Structures are given as C-alpha cells and as structure tokens.
Amino acid sequence: MDNEIADLDARISRLIEAFAETRRANGELTDRVARLEADNRVLAEKLATAVARIEAVLEKLPVTEP
Structure with a gap:
C-alpha cells in the first residue's frame, strides 16, 4: 500500500x-504570437504604402501604343 x-x-x-x-x-x-501579429501589422502597413507609391509612379508614366 505504501508503495502504491x-x-x-x-x-x-x-x-x-x-x-x-x-x-x-x-x-x-x-x-510570441502577439509580437508576430504586431510585426505583421507593421509589415502590412509598409506594403500598402509601397503599393500606393508604386501605383502613383505607374500613373505618371506615359502610355505608349504598341
């Protein structure tokens, strides 16, 4: 009993x-999840900014006919 x-x-x-x-x-x-989610939000904002800047540059380029 003592052994059990x-x-x-x-x-x-x-x-x-x-x-x-x-x-x-x-x-x-x-x-870690909280930190990664925060990092993800920052990166998503940076990506959105980069996309907007690229789209702005593309709109300024002249359109050429083939």
Missing part, C-alpha cells in the same frame, strides 16, 4: 511539473 501511494505521489508530482511547463510554454507562445 509513493508511486501515485510521484506520478502526481510529474503531472504537476508537466502542467507548469506547459503553462510556461503557453505563456511564451502567447507572447
């Missing part, structure tokens, strides 16, 4: 450690 209790105690301890590690990893991933 010790085994159960060890298994519960491992489960608690695994839970804590998973929770820590989840927090890190949540932070």
Whole structure:
C-alpha cells in the first residue's frame, strides 16, 4: 500500500511539473504570437504604402501604343 501511494505521489508530482511547463510554454507562445501579429501589422502597413507609391509612379508614366 505504501508503495502504491509513493508511486501515485510521484506520478502526481510529474503531472504537476508537466502542467507548469506547459503553462510556461503557453505563456511564451502567447507572447510570441502577439509580437508576430504586431510585426505583421507593421509589415502590412509598409506594403500598402509601397503599393500606393508604386501605383502613383505607374500613373505618371506615359502610355505608349504598341
């Protein structure tokens, strides 16, 4: 009986450690996702600006007939 209790105690301890590690990893991933989403928004804005500038330049080019 004592052996079964010790085994159960060890298994519960491992489960608690695994839970804590998973929770820590989840927090890190949540932070990383937030940073990447912010980076993505910045890059999308830069891309939109670049597209607008290119379109403005293209509108200024003369149209030539083939």
